Amino acid sequence: xxxxxxxxxxxxxxxxxxxxxxxxxxxxxxxxxxxxxxxxxxxxxxxxxxxxxxxxxxxxxxxxxxxxxxxxxxxxxxxxxxxxxxxxxxxxxxxxxxxxxxxxxxxxxxxxxxxxxxxxxxxxxxxxxxxxxxxxxxxxxxxxxxxxxxxxxxxxxxxxxxxxxxxxxxxxxxxxxxxxxxxxxxxxxxxxxxxxxxxxxxxxxxxxxxxxxxxxxxxxxxxxxxxxxxxxxxxxxxxxxxxxxxxxxxxxxxxxxxxxxxxxxxxxxxxxxxxxxxxxxxxxxxxxxxxxxxxxxxxxxxxxxxxxxxxxxxxxxxxxxxxxxxxxxxxxxxxxxxxxxxxxxxxxxxxxxxxxxxxxxxxxxxxxxxxxxxxxxxxxxxxxxxxxxxxxxxxxxxxxxxxxxxx
Amino acid sequence: xxxxxxxxxxxxxxxxxxxxxxxxxxxxxxxxxxxxxxxxxxxxxxxxxxxxxxxxxxxxxxxxxxxxxxxxxxxxxxxxxxxxxxxxxxxxxxxxxxxxxxxxxxxxxxxxxxxxxxxxxxxxxxxxxxxxxxxxxxxxxxxxxxxxxxxxxxxxxxxxxxxxxxxxxxxxxxxxxxxxxxxxxxxxxxxxxxxxxxxxxxxxxxxxxxxxxxxxxxxxxxxxxxxxxxxxxxxxxxxxxxxxxxxxxxxxxxxxxxxxxxxxxxxxxxxxxxxxxxxxxxxxxxxxxxxxxxxxxxxxxxxxxxxx
Numbered sequence: 001x002x003x004x005x006x007x008x009x010x011x012x013x014x015x016x017x018x019x020x021x022x023x024x025x026x027x028x029x030x031x032x033x034x035x036x037x038x039x040x041x042x043x044x045x046x047x048x049x050x051x052x053x054x055x056x057x058x059x060x061x062x063x064x065x066x067x068x069x070x071x072x073x074x075x076x077x078x079x080x081x082x083x084x085x086x087x088x089x090x091x092x093x094x095x096x097x098x099x100x101x102x103x104x105x106x107x108x109x110x111x112x113x114x115x116x117x118x119x120x121x122x123x124x125x126x127x128x129x130x131x132x133x134x135x136x137x138x139x140x141x142x143x144x145x146x147x148x149x150x151x152x153x154x155x156x157x158x159x160x161x162x163x164x165x166x167x168x169x170x171x172x173x174x175x176x177x178x179x180x181x182x183x184x185x186x187x188x189x190x191x192x193x194x195x196x197x198x199x200x201x202x203x204x205x206x207x208x209x210x211x212x213x214x215x216x217x218x219x220x221x222x223x224x225x226x227x228x229x230x231x232x233x234x235x236x237x238x239x240x241x242x243x244x245x246x247x248x249x250x251x252x253x254x255x256x257x258x259x260x261x262x263x264x265x266x267x268x269x270x271x272x273x274x275x276x277x278x279x280x281x282x283x284x285x286x287x288x289x290x291x292x293x294x295x296x297x298x299x300x301x302x303x304x305x306x307x308x309x310x311x312x313x314x315x316x317x318x319x320x321x322x323x324x325x326x327x328x329x330x331x332x333x334x335x336x337x338x339x340x341x342x343x344x345x346x347x348x349x350x351x352x353x354x355x356x357x358x359x360x361x362x363x364x365x366x367x368x369x370x371x372x373x374x375x376x377x378x379x380x381x382x383x384x385x386x387x388x389x390x391x392x393x394x395x396x397x398x399x400x401x402x403x404x405x406x407x
Numbered sequence: 408x409x410x411x412x413x414x415x416x417x418x419x420x421x422x423x424x425x426x427x428x429x430x431x432x433x434x435x436x437x438x439x440x441x442x443x444x445x446x447x448x449x450x451x452x453x454x455x456x457x458x459x460x461x462x463x464x465x466x467x468x469x470x471x472x473x474x475x476x477x478x479x480x481x482x483x484x485x486x487x488x489x490x491x492x493x494x495x496x497x498x499x500x501x502x503x504x505x506x507x508x509x510x511x512x513x514x515x516x517x518x519x520x521x522x523x524x525x526x527x528x529x530x531x532x533x534x535x536x537x538x539x540x541x542x543x544x545x546x547x548x549x550x551x552x553x554x555x556x557x558x559x560x561x562x563x564x565x566x567x568x569x570x571x572x573x574x575x576x577x578x579x580x581x582x583x584x585x586x587x588x589x590x591x592x593x594x595x596x597x598x599x600x601x602x603x604x605x606x607x608x609x610x611x612x613x614x615x616x617x618x619x620x621x622x623x624x625x626x627x628x629x630x631x632x633x634x635x636x637x638x639x640x641x642x643x644x645x646x647x648x649x650x651x652x653x654x655x656x657x658x659x660x661x662x663x664x665x666x667x668x669x670x671x672x673x674x675x676x677x678x679x680x681x682x683x684x685x686x687x688x689x690x691x692x693x694x695x696x697x698x699x700x701x702x703x704x705x706x707x708x709x710x711x712x713x714x715x
Contacts, residue, residue, distance in 0.1 A: 274665075288578065288579020288582040289660075291671070
């Protein structure tokens with residue numbers, strides 16, 4: 001689960017981790033009001049207006065409606081013009097940004113609507129660095145990754161200058177040890193006050209990552225200020241889905257406007273659903289088989305409209321819900337049901353499909369491939385249902401047939 | 408011959424909810440030697456399982472079975488009383504990692520964890536706990552392990568399996584069934600099929616299974632089913648190149664998966680450009696593995712790899 005930058009920074013601030021002062025705004029007036037508060041409390045005449053969306057690359061991103069306007073904009077007007085000039089500029093920016101569509105390298109061409117702004121104090125930056133805490137799957141441990149190449153994507157650094165990446169493994173029994181934090185601080189070139197503050201920052205950030213069950217904390221850039229403070233200038237946090245049950249405070253930060261409606265509805269029925277751009281709806285049992293079904297549709301020249309795993313023990317209600325979700329997508333020109341009945345019997349699945357089709361109605365071709373327990377009985381139920389359903393011999397046969405029929 | 412489990416495996420069950428009991432019954436019907444269960448608040452009770460024998464399992468049994476499963480307060484007691492050398496964990500996610508560590512503490516050699524949805528951080532701790540203990544964890548979030556007609560531990564349908572010469576290892580349950588079914592139809596059969604699970608932190612990986620199959624005299628070839636996410640397939644490819652003496656076929660799910668989206672399994676995600684199907688297929692092909700273009704071709708890919 002992802003959250004916004006301002007939410008991540010609030011979680012960090014609560015845990016003593018240094019972040020710039022900032023104010024959240026969902027209206028132009030709130031944004032303008034924030035300017036005075038920030039300039040007064042920090043003494044810094046510079047403020048930054050930051051679009052809050054669940055996607056990276058906001059600084060370089062541009063608004064569809066205002067192609068010259070970046071998603072993160074520094075307001076310098078306060079330096080010469082004072083608070084009023086800064087206010088006027090923020091009023092102009094906020095009125096353009098709020099409700100407009102920001103397109104970044106991570107949003108796709110359709111972009112994302114900006115509903116919230118974060119107005120932050122300006123910071124006098126000495127150096128920009130990179131820091132993250134992430135699971136390393138090959139060692140089954142969290143690692144701290146740091147680099148002196150702040151502001152650059154870590155994937156780029158890893159590809160071009162891998163020796164610039166510092167890694168420390170966190171032993172779950174001990175957490176990040178002091179000497180490890182010092183080693184990272186040396187690697188990042190921290191000196192004097194910055195060294196002390198940096199070690200403290202590292203220890204607190206890794207402790208927060210463990211406490212909150214994050215699957216990623218990324219600070220890019222982490223900055224050293226001209227007066228030796230170490231701060232999270234940006235903050236990205238995402239949380240591990242299996243552990244959300246023990247973090248109701250984190251779940252409360254969920255922004256429904258950032259999530260796909262169909263995906264959320266599917267979740268309520270215990271279905272694992274991901275919307276894609278193609279025209280062939282898929283209903284499958286098992287995550288691996290569901291992925292492989294998308295692949296095989298692609299392989300035979302079609303485009304899958306979704307990933308959908310109904311799970312191992314799908315009941316009639318879930319199958320009906322799955323059909324509704326698939327058919328609600330106007331792009332869907334055909335549906336492929338692909339089931340390997342193991343513990344789940346094919347005749348039960350077939351009955352579920354027939355009942356669901358009768359309830360939901362069917363305006364596009366449907367191909368059903370059944371294999372496994374009671375497969376003959378299952379096929380018989382489909383064939384005798386009087387519905388316009390085509391049976392498939394195997395997965396590839398089914399994929400070929402549905403792509404053909406959906407043309 | 409086989410790996411991990413055979414007719415001498417004595418199995419405990421941890422987690423006696425609806426799922427645990429349902430699959431305990433299926434395992435007994437198959438002929439698995441289920442010897443006891445662990446449930447702190449029901450210790451001392453006995454659960455009776457009766458029904459019709461699944462004749463696709465252990466051969467030469469009566470048509471019906473009636474088996475009493477004693478319930479123990481903890482794994483130490485259960486092992487002392489039954490001599491169990493394997494356990495299957497169906498415990499709900501919040502408590503499953505503790506169940507795994509309890510079994511490890513009791514010295515159970517093989518811990519097969521079916522539970523899906525265990526917090527990753529819990530598994531990081533459990534793996535750390537298991538580090539210096541002589542036990543093997545399979546899973547979590549996996550269908551289990553089966554040696555056809557000898558021992559079935561987990562949730563896979565027994566009847567699709569048949570004794571034979573191919574080792575099967577997979578991150579996905581239903582794709583394992585697809586592969587097994589094709590190997591049964593084309594006459595190759597299976598020595599042992601192992602589900603290693605779809606989570607990012609798991610106990611047994613591809614290299615562990617390839618090593619076991621390579622050392623098992625009855626295994627003549629291996630099917631390895633991977634998917635997007637992580638680099639376990641790439642690491643397996645390196646190992647195959649260096650050490651594998653038997654033919655390997657493979658299928659990798661997720662060539663059409665978009666980056667940054669978790670495809671059902673917690674571990675099936677392409678992040679930061681890493682974990683793509685293309686990279687895995689390239690690594691495996693480079694190691695001489697025959698990679699099936701679609702799951703329908705897995706059995707044929709195995710035949711091809713074996714020179715048939």
